[in-house]
Amino acid sequence: DLDAVRKLEETYTEKRQEVAEALHKTAGKEFNIGSVPQLASVLYDDLKLKPAPKLARKYGARSTDKAILQDLQERLHDQRSPLEGFVSGVRGWREVNTLITRHTTPLPGLIDPATKLVHPHFTQTAVRSTRLSCRDPNLQQVPVRTDLGRLMRGVFVAFEGWKLLGADESQVELRIMAHFSHDPAMLEAFHNGEDIHAKTTHIIFANRPDLEQRFDF
DSSP states (O other): OHHHHHHHHHHHHHHHHHHHHHHHHHHTSOOOTTOHHHHHIIIIIISOOOOOHHHHHHHOTTOOOHHHHHHHHHHHHHTTOTTHHHHHHHHHHHHHHHHIIIIITTGGGGBOTTTOSBOOEEESSSSTTOOOEEESSOGGGSOOSSHHHHHHHTTOOOOTTOOOOOOOOOSHHHHHHHHHHOOHHHHHHHHTTOOHHHHHHHHHHHHOHHHHHHHTO
8 A cells, every 4th residue: 555655654754753753852963873883973972871891792882772772661661760651662663764765765665667566586496494585675574563564564555455464484393303204292282282382391300300490390
């Protein structure tokens, strides 16, 4: 729905600007939120925040990586620090900026003018995990876990009389293993719709109660 895409981009752009203004106000100056060096300077020089030593060693002391920001926000929350809102705002700005740059802005150019449809390309050999990958547009990366992300899913609509179908493989490698091995426990779990991992854990600890006590399950 091209009209819905354009309206959504306006909504996202307004939200991005709103968050940016709040961040600039807290920082006491304007800076490029999308610039890692500028954001790092605000976080670590101006606001005197410190990443956890373990994460700083892993990602670099001046990193603004997703894991660094999440850890900072959690620790600031525990400390009841007002700066938690700043870090949360940075994460929110990144989310809406990604929605704009990866989805609403390029999507109109990917609509086929003849069919009025998007025709994504699927490939089995682009990622090491052997899973299907998708591009132009990448429908697998349309967010679903946040309110802003779910709005993006609403722009994909079916023609009248048609429906959109979502399909996913469910533990296909384990199902193949169960088929060829004829393992009764695996077959029973899949036939009964059980969680295969929970089933495996139950079998292991049923035979080794000492492990259950050692690991406090």
